[in-house]
Amino acid sequence: MSVVSLLRDALGARVDVSEQTRQDARSDRSGHAAVGLPLAVVHAESVDDVQQTMRIATATRTPVVVRGAGTGLAGAANAGDGEIVLSLRRMDAVLEVRPDDLLAVVEPGILNADLNAHLAAHGLWWAPDPASRDISTVGGNIATGAGGLLCAKYGVVRDAVLGVDLVLADGRLLHLGHRSVKGVTGLDLTALVVGSEGTLGVVVGATLKLRRLVPGETCTVTATFPGVRAAAAGSAAVTAAGIQPAIMELMDAASLTAVHALLGLPAPTPGAAQLTIQTDGPAARAEAEAIAAILSAHEGVPVVSHDPVEGDRLLAVRRSMHAAMASLGTTLIEDVSVPRSAMPAMFDEIARIEREFDMVIPTVAHAGDGNLHPNFIFEGPETPARVWEAADELFRAAIRLGGTLTGEHGIGVLKRRWLADELGEDQWRLQRDIAAVFDPLGILNPGKVFSPDA
CATH class of the missing domain: 3.40.462.10 (FAD-linked oxidases, C-terminal domain)
Structure with missing residues (x-):
């Protein structure tokens, strides 16, 4: 049975094989387009949809590219020949807002601006403020480690995420991080996932650190x-x-x-x-x-x-x-x-x-x-x-000058050839080894961040 047939049996109409939808998934706002057409676009509506997709991908060793709104600027969410696109755009709920604890739990597909419109009713806001806030998703912001105009004072995405729910390549679900302000139990895997560009797992939920709306003029x-x-x-x-x-x-x-x-x-x-x-x-x-x-x-x-x-x-x-x-x-x-x-x-x-x-x-x-x-x-x-x-x-x-290739857009495809120049050979190989622990088959966003021929 083909990969598309397996996906359709499990997910029905949420599996989209129309040519236009697959064409749209080849590119983002960077101007770069992947080679060839992806097999299908899965419009996930639940964590279970994501888990089923990843189990099928693992069983068939089919590459998966996770996608939000497609507003990236480095080609990280572009899918090509033989790949499954896992779209999280329909998973856009605000699951919980806790004003006393200054936190919210959200699904990854909600737009940054829509989240802040929702939070404003509670006198709260989520500080990351990318220029694409009206059109980019919170999940995409987390995947790239986005920043924005306000980050010099109020921090970047990494400073505003307390935890993530992560589906691994084999379909297992992990709950990373804490709901508390403090928490140093074990390694900080949440920080590792932020900015990982879909290479370690699929972010299906996020616990966000909020701020009260700033008083005064x-x-x-x-x-x-x-x-x-x-x-x-x-x-x-x-x-x-x-x-x-x-x-x-x-x-x-x-x-x-x-x-x-x-x-x-x-x-x-x-x-x-x-x-x-x-x-x-x-x-x-x-x-x-x-x-x-x-x-x-x-x-x-x-x-x-x-x-x-x-x-x-x-x-x-x-x-x-x-x-x-x-x-x-x-x-x-x-x-x-x-x-x-x-x-x-x-x-x-x-x-x-x-x-x-x-x-x-x-x-x-x-x-x-x-x-x-x-x-x-x-x-x-x-x-x-x-x-x-x-x-x-x-x-x-x-x-x-002591700087870096990317402050907030990510490496994706467009800057991967320079990554080792900045990291050095030992750190570059260590990062590849860490990614392989999360994704031993190499099916999560292959060819992104790390050059495929390296």
Whole structure:
């Protein structure tokens, strides 16, 4: 009996073999598409559906690619020839909210923004705030170890997950982590699963650490600078002063120009870069004024707004970056991260790469934590070799500065060839060995994170 027949016998109409559905599962928002068509897409609606799928996959040694909303930027959830796609999008329930304990238990398919809309009624929120919050799932956020605009002050996904329910490759269900604030029983397998990109198991539930909604006003500081290096130095000065804004976003001249064109705004001053900073809580107003003074001393021209509607409008410029890049052509969105004090040097490296390869690399940054998103724009579906050569220079520069290949998007397919360069041979092999303990047959997301021919 074929794999599809076995799946249909067990799961009925939840097994989808339509060509369009399988085509859609080949790609994500990275622009990369897997080779060939997956066998089927299983629309799991329960933990039991996931377990049955994994038992069949193990029995038949069929690869499985777990998928949420398909908004990833590294190709980690793209499925190709001979693979089963295990979609968790229908598992989108909020199972429990405990305001007194500041936790919620959710299924993986709920969208980040939908979860926070639900939690707002309880005066609570889940802090991870990726740019894709309106369209990405909590399960996908956990799989990639996502961050976002607010993470410099409120933490990334790893800081906001207390535990996960994990289905292993053979169908066993594990309950990892704790509901308590403290817990050091055995190895921290929850932390290992966060950011593992579907290579260790299938996250079918998550116990999340919540925060109470922040009281007080929100203030927004926008500051223009004569160039991106000055803006990066200004943001580093804010960090060095010990002020912790909720959001600190940097846009270089190319990205700012593209977004203004998309939104129909007046063209910015040629060469100018911009910082958009938000402070919140009882000290928001005092912090905003202190930040404005620091930026003024570092070539910035700041404007402070205490109007939350105006603040949202100003921040919408930054949140429109992905759409602006898409309007220019096919985009390879990179995700290097460096120590915050090294941001000016990293922008120097990007400028060097632009000169050497005769290309413009629009770049935005979560300046509060040193995470940069350089964008390579090109025509056609396939990334040209010259772009990969420039990206290679970018990655090596970030590592030289004490940084990393990826701050929040993950390795997936697109960055796996550089993983050993950052980790070193011994750690790279140790990580592969750990993955093999969870998945001895190698059927979970094969070819992702680790190169298949290594």
